[in-house]
Amino acid sequence: MSTTESVIDASASESKSAVVRPVFPRRARVLIVDDLAENRLLLGLYCDRFGLAHESAENGREAVEAAQSGRFDVILMDILMPGMNGVDATRAIRALPGPICAVPIIAVTTAAEPGAVRLYLASGMNGVVPKPINASRLAETLSATFAQARRDAQPNRRKAAARRAANA
Numbered sequence: 001m002s003t004t005e006s007v008i009d010a011s012a013s014e015s016k017s018a019v020v021r022p023v024f025p026r027r028a029r030v031l032i033v034d035d036l037a038e039n040r041l042l043l044g045l046y047c048d049r050f051g052l053a054h055e056s057a058e059n060g061r062e063a064v065e066a067a068q069s070g071r072f073d074v075i076l077m078d079i080l081m082p083g084m085n086g087v088d089a090t091r092a093i094r095a096l097p098g099p100i101c102a103v104p105i106i107a108v109t110t111a112a113e114p115g116a117v118r119l120y121l122a123s124g125m126n127g128v129v130p131k132p133i134n135a136s137r138l139a140e141t142l143s144a145t146f147a148q149a150r151r152d153a154q155p156n157r158r159k160a161a162a163r164r165a166a167n168a
Contacts, residue, residue: 022143025150029071030054030142033063033086034078034108039131043076043108046135050142060084064092070100074145077125079109079116087123094124102152104145108133 030052032043040056047054055072057063061084067075075093079086090105104126109116112130120128126148127141 022139024050024052024143025073025146028052028073028146031063031066031072031075032056033058033060033075033081033089035059035081036078039078039108042133043138046133046138049135050139052142060086060089060092063089064096067093067100067103068096070098072103073149074142075103075105076108076129077105079107079111079120087120090120090123090125104149106141106145108138 030047032040032047032054033056034040034043035058040058044054044056055066057066059081060077063075063077064084066072077086077090084092086107086109093103093105094101105124107117107120107125107128108131109120109128110131112128117128126145129138129141
């Protein structure tokens, strides 16, 4: 198998009407990580279609550096990249200090067989979207990831509100 993955074939066969339009958080920012420019472009077009701001990185090392800024709400991570692959980049992001380590990471890969998916989830990824990309599947996965992040944040918001009320 090649160290690069392509999603270009998928875009030609999908119609705009096939795209599910779930509601995403306002001002959500996505980091797109893929070593192939055409894949970054296609994922960026999908993010534009979904109303999501996005930036891109070409490899795992750039992804870790970008993640350290704390400005991303989700990362779309290719797996098979030269240098630092997506699994190693995910592990490095999970080792970062503070809330940055909890940013949701979704694998975007041709290697999506069950054993590989278990490896990605065990490395700290939150989900997997197989290539070639299906826009509806991508939208559903992003929507579910944002919803889970909101649910995970709820107990922390309640605790913070209770602390503020107790200190008032």
